[in-house]
Amino acid sequence: MQIDVLGILDVRVNGVSVAPTAPKPRQVLALLALHADQVVPVSALIDELWAGRPPRSARTTLQTYVLQLRDLITLALEKGTPAAEPASPPRRSAKDVLVTSPGGYMLVSGGGTSDVREFEQLAGLGYRAADAGDFQGASRLLREALDLWTGSAFADVQTGAQLEMEAQRLEESRLCALDQRIEADLRLGRHRELLSELTVLTRRYRAHENLHAQFMLALHRSGRRGEALDVYHRLRSTLVRDLGLEPSARLRRLQQSILMAAPETPLAAEQQRPATVPVPSARAGSGRPSHVN
Numbered sequence: 001m002q003i004d005v006l007g008i009l010d011v012r013v014n015g016v017s018v019a020p021t022a023p024k025p026r027q028v029l030a031l032l033a034l035h036a037d038q039v040v041p042v043s044a045l046i047d048e049l050w051a052g053r054p055p056r057s058a059r060t061t062l063q064t065y066v067l068q069l070r071d072l073i074t075l076a077l078e079k080g081t082p083a084a085e086p087a088s089p090p091r092r093s094a095k096d097v098l099v100t101s102p103g104g105y106m107l108v109s110g111g112g113t114s115d116v117r118e119f120e121q122l123a124g125l126g127y128r129a130a131d132a133g134d135f136q137g138a139s140r141l142l143r144e145a146l147d148l149w150t151g152s153a154f155a156d157v158q159t160g161a162q163l164e165m166e167a168q169r170l171e172e173s174r175l176c177a178l179d180q181r182i183e184a185d186l187r188l189g190r191h192r193e194l195l196s197e198l199t200v201l202t203r204r205y206r207a208h209e210n211l212h213a214q215f216m217l218a219l220h221r222s223g224r225r226g227e228a229l230d231v232y233h234r235l236r237s238t239l240v241r242d243l244g245l246e247p248s249a250r251l252r253r254l255q256q257s258i259l260m261a262a263p264e265t266p267l268a269a270e271q272q273r274p275a276t277v278p279v280p281s282a283r284a285g286s287g288r289p290s291h292v293n
Contacts, residue, residue, distance in 0.1 A: 139184040
């Protein structure tokens with residue numbers, strides 16, 4: 001089984017897509033796929049589908065959606081599996097792939113791939129490489145992790161409360177990996193190569209302190225001191241106007257160091273570890289919010 005949720009939902013059995021087009025069954029498949037090889041309680045599925053206001057027929061309707069998914073799985077198994085020989089083991093059935101368990105349902109991946117699991121594994125290796133001072137390896141691994149994303153998680157799925165929460169969690173994990181990959185690239189002296197990317201990112205995440213700090217540092221190291229200070233002032237205006245907050249002490253120190261034309265000196269002590277405050281998910285964050293809009 002191949003499971004992709006970091007973008008458009010796609011679940012393939014024997015190379016054949018089993019993702020339905022109808023919104024509700026697609027929602028059910030998305031939640032099962034995200035938690036592949038784990039039992040998803042019926043109550044969680046009902047809450048996802050009807051947001052705490054289920055109809056009286058909720059369980060029966062959910063069973064109908066499960067049957068629809070099993071029909072698609074059956075077609076995929078028949079299309080992708082050659083005729084069995086007398087001595088061969090019995091074929092899997094749709095009920096072996098989408099299992100009914102006490103209190104819930106489970107999608108059995110059969111040792112297949114999941115883009116979420118691959119992303120988390122690569123990102124974890126990248127973080128460990130950065131902690132060990134291998135910024136070349138960290139940049140490569142985190143770039144590979146981020147390349148798995150083809151859009152927002154569950155981009156084409158109608159999301160209820162649970163999938164929306166999971167989508168936000170995954171987005172924060174992506175931002176954390178992106179933040180640490182940029183940090184590794186800065187350590188490798190790639191400040192000029194980062195300018196166009198950080199221009200786009202700071203426009204998209206107008207209150208994200210880490211990205212703005214990295215942009216300021218990249219601009220200043222590229223000989224664009226005035227623009228680096230402009231980035232600080234734009235961020236401060238956004239934070240004060242939208243959140244009623246001043247920039248963090250770390251960012252104010254960075255601004256002062258750029259004014260003094262020596263940004264590396266005051267940051268050196270902090271950059272013994274990545275000098276960012278990553279979104280608290282896969283990596284530990286600080287007590288101050290990262291101000292992601």
